[in-house]
Amino acid sequence: MGTYSDPALILPGSVDTTGLADDAVTTAKIINDAVTAAKIDTLTEALIDAAMGGDVPVISSDSFVGNNTQNRAIPHGLGRTPKMVLIRAQDRGWNQVQLNGGARIHYQDTVNQSVRSVTAPDSTNFYVGDGVDYAISCNSSSHTWEWIAIG
CATH class of the missing domain: 1.20.5 (Single alpha-helices involved in coiled-coils or other helix-helix interfaces)
Incomplete structure (x- = not known):
């Protein structure tokens, strides 16, 4: 044709x-x-x-009301251990951080620095409250705490 x-x-x-x-x-x-x-x-x-070292990142966020308990489990919903969790009281800046799945909370503000030991995060929860200073270890009952988990 x-x-x-x-x-x-x-x-x-x-x-x-x-x-x-x-x-x-x-x-x-x-x-x-x-x-x-x-x-x-x-x-x-x-x-x-x-x-991210071979993983496509997953991010979740939420808030909880502090309750002055040690090693309180906070479900993060990532399905894997977070690489980082940022935590703050609603009336403060982002000044508490758990890094690299470590069993500690690093606290820093304009005046203070501290490292607080807590249970290491896992594929279900991260943990707050060290039994010594709940305001610095992110679980004082006088605050609502906001968080972002990245895994």
């Missing part, structure tokens, strides 16, 4: 390709854009994966 773009010259059994070139270019562009977007998504995931 022959192909013609001039409708007046279309012969019986021929295919009218009028507009097909534009459609093909549009289709090719859509496919190219989709492939490019997929490559960018894959690259972004790979960069995040590399930065």
